[in-house]
Amino acid sequence: MTWQQSDCNGEMNFVFFLGCAFFALVSGKPCDPLSAEHEELILSFNKKLLLFLEDQSTLPNPSVHLALRLSTYHNLGMESAHLVRLKTDLHNNLESLLTKHQPVTGLLALYVLALRASCTDLSSLKINQEPILVQLKRQMELEKDHISASHRPLTNYYQYSLGVLALCASGVRVSSHVSHKLVRAVEQGKIKHGESECIDTLAMAGMALQCHKEYAPAQDLAQLELALSTIKQKLLDSQRPDGHMGNEFSTGLAVQALLAMGSQVSECSASIEAIRTDIKKGTYHNPMAISQTLPALQQKSYLHVKTKECRGEDDSLVVGPKPTLPEPSSQEVSLQVEVITSDGSTTTYSLEVPKGSSLLDSLKLLQEKQSGFTFETESSLWGPFLSVVNKERARQADRSYWHLSSDGASLTQGIGDYKIEKAQKITIKKTSY
Ligand code: B12
Incomplete structure (x- = not known):
C-alpha cells in the first residue's frame, strides 16, 4: 500500500490524493485522508x-x-x-x-x-x-x-x-x-x-x-x-x-x-x-x-x-533514515542550577551553556568547571536517572529522589532528554516520597 508510505504529514497534496483515490478504487474502501494520516x-x-x-x-x-x-x-x-x-x-x-x-x-x-x-x-x-x-x-x-x-x-x-x-x-x-x-x-x-x-x-x-x-x-x-x-x-x-x-x-x-x-x-x-x-x-x-x-x-x-498469536504477520516494515542531529548552537544561554539537600541547605551555581544543550550535558559542563558541583547517574530504561548530587545519594530504599524543576515547574522529562532552550533556573531538590 504505497500511499501509506508517502511523506504527507496531514496536508492533502496532489500525489497523496491520487494515492488515496487509487487505494479506494482497488480496496473498495472509502478514501479517508484522516485515517491515512493516522497510518503515516x-x-x-x-x-x-x-x-x-x-x-x-x-x-x-x-x-x-x-x-x-x-x-x-x-x-x-x-x-x-x-x-x-x-x-x-x-x-x-x-x-x-x-x-x-x-x-x-x-x-x-x-x-x-x-x-x-x-x-x-x-x-x-x-x-x-x-x-x-x-x-x-x-x-x-x-x-x-x-x-x-x-x-x-x-x-x-x-x-x-x-x-x-x-x-x-x-x-x-x-x-x-x-x-x-x-x-x-x-x-x-x-x-x-x-x-x-x-x-x-x-x-x-x-x-x-x-x-x-x-x-x-x-x-x-x-x-x-x-x-x-x-x-x-x-x-x-x-x-x-x-x-x-x-x-x-x-x-x-x-x-x-x-x-x-x-x-x-x-x-x-x-x-x-x-x-x-x-x-x-x-x-x-x-x-x-x-x-x-x-x-x-x-x-x-x-x-x-x-x-497474541504469531501467525500470518505482516513483514513489510523497513528501517527509516537515521535522524540528522542538530548542529550545536553557537548561541549561549544563562543557566542557574540550584541544589537543595535533605537538610534544606541551598547552593546555587551559574553558567552559560550552548542553547539547546541537554540538562545532562549542562550538568557535565558545570562539573568540569570545578565549581564544587558533582553528580552521578544510574542507567534505566528511560535513560540516565540522576542518583547522586554533591556526593549525596537519593535511593529507592530510602524512598527519596532528586526532583527536577525549572523556574518552579516540575520537569516532565529527565536530564538526558530535557533541553535548555532559554535562560532559566533548574532546581534539583532531594525529595522524599
Ligand atoms: C515510579 C516512577 C518514579 C519513581 C521511581 C522510584 C520508585 N518509586 O520506584 C520516582 C518518584 C523517583 C520518579 C522520579 C522521576 N520521574 Co518517574 N516514573 C515512575 C513510573 C511511574 C514507573 C517507573 C518504573 O518503575 N518503571 C518500570 C521499570 C521496569 O522500568 P525502569 O526504567 O527500570 O524503572 C526505573 C526508571 O524508570 C527510574 N525512573 C523513574 N522515573 C524516571 C524518569 C526518568 C526521566 C528517568 C531517566 C528514570 C526514571 O525509576 C524506575 C525504578 O527504579 C514512570 C511511568 C512510566 N510511564 O514509565 C514515571 C516516569 C518514567 N517518570 C517521569 C519523570 C518525568 C520523572 C522525574 C524526572 C520527575 C521530576 N520532575 O523530577 C523524576 C526523575 C528525576 C531524576 N532524579 O532523574 C516520566 C518520564 C517522562 C520522560 N519523557 O522522560 C514518567 C514516564 C512519568 C510521566 N508520565 O511523566 N519516577
Whole structure:
C-alpha cells in the first residue's frame, strides 16, 4: 500500500490524493485522508522503534520489543534478532540482579510480556535454574510481603501492576492476596508519582486488574469491579482541556487502559488526537515514550498479549533514515542550577551553556568547571536517572529522589532528554516520597 508510505504529514497534496483515490478504487474502501494520516504516524513510530533495535550499545529494551510485537507492521528479521538479544543479554542481566537480591519485578515482568508477545514457550524458559514464571511469582510474593510489613511495595505499584499483568497474560492466576493489595492501593489513593496521583500507574493497574478479572474468584468480583471503575473515573477526570490524560507521557498508557477496560475508541478520541499532535510536534523521541504510546495509537493495549498469536504477520516494515542531529548552537544561554539537600541547605551555581544543550550535558559542563558541583547517574530504561548530587545519594530504599524543576515547574522529562532552550533556573531538590 504505497500511499501509506508517502511523506504527507496531514496536508492533502496532489500525489497523496491520487494515492488515496487509487487505494479506494482497488480496496473498495472509502478514501479517508484522516485515517491515512493516522497510518503515516503509526508507521513513523514503528520505524523509529526499529532504529533503536539497531543500537547495540545498550541492553535490549523489552518495552520496545513489546510495542513492536503488538504492532500491525513488522520487520520479522529484526524482531527475531532482538528476541535473541533479550534472551541472552537481558536474561543474563536479570540473572545477575536476582543473584544480588536486587528488586527486578518490573524488568522481569516486561521481559515476560515481551517473550509472550513473541509467542515464546515460557514453560521451558529458566532464569537462575527456575522457570521464569515461578521467579516472577516469587518476586510478587516478596512485593506483597513488603506491602504487608511497610505499607508499600519493594519497588512501586507500577511495577507491582506490571507483575500482575505479566503473570495474567501468561495464563497464570495470581493469588487473591496479591491482587487484593493492588485493589486496596487503588481504593486508598496510594497510587502516587512523587506527591501527585500517578496516571501511568493507575493505567497499568487498570490493565492488570482487568486481566485478572477473568481469573478472580466470585467473592472478589464486586471489589474488583469497584477498583476498576475508580481507575476509569480517575483516568477520565485527569483529562486536560488539550486532551492529555496526566501528561504527554502518560496519555498513551491511559488510552490503553481505557480501551482494555471496555471504553469505546470514540471516548478516547480527544486523547488520541492529543497524541497525534504530540507526534507531529516531535514530543516523543525517547524509545520508552514511543513504546508506551504506539499500542494506544493502534487501539491496542498490553492485554492483547494474552491472546497474541504469531501467525500470518505482516513483514513489510523497513528501517527509516537515521535522524540528522542538530548542529550545536553557537548561541549561549544563562543557566542557574540550584541544589537543595535533605537538610534544606541551598547552593546555587551559574553558567552559560550552548542553547539547546541537554540538562545532562549542562550538568557535565558545570562539573568540569570545578565549581564544587558533582553528580552521578544510574542507567534505566528511560535513560540516565540522576542518583547522586554533591556526593549525596537519593535511593529507592530510602524512598527519596532528586526532583527536577525549572523556574518552579516540575520537569516532565529527565536530564538526558530535557533541553535548555532559554535562560532559566533548574532546581534539583532531594525529595522524599
Ligand atoms: C515510579 C516512577 C518514579 C519513581 C521511581 C522510584 C520508585 N518509586 O520506584 C520516582 C518518584 C523517583 C520518579 C522520579 C522521576 N520521574 Co518517574 N516514573 C515512575 C513510573 C511511574 C514507573 C517507573 C518504573 O518503575 N518503571 C518500570 C521499570 C521496569 O522500568 P525502569 O526504567 O527500570 O524503572 C526505573 C526508571 O524508570 C527510574 N525512573 C523513574 N522515573 C524516571 C524518569 C526518568 C526521566 C528517568 C531517566 C528514570 C526514571 O525509576 C524506575 C525504578 O527504579 C514512570 C511511568 C512510566 N510511564 O514509565 C514515571 C516516569 C518514567 N517518570 C517521569 C519523570 C518525568 C520523572 C522525574 C524526572 C520527575 C521530576 N520532575 O523530577 C523524576 C526523575 C528525576 C531524576 N532524579 O532523574 C516520566 C518520564 C517522562 C520522560 N519523557 O522522560 C514518567 C514516564 C512519568 C510521566 N508520565 O511523566 N519516577
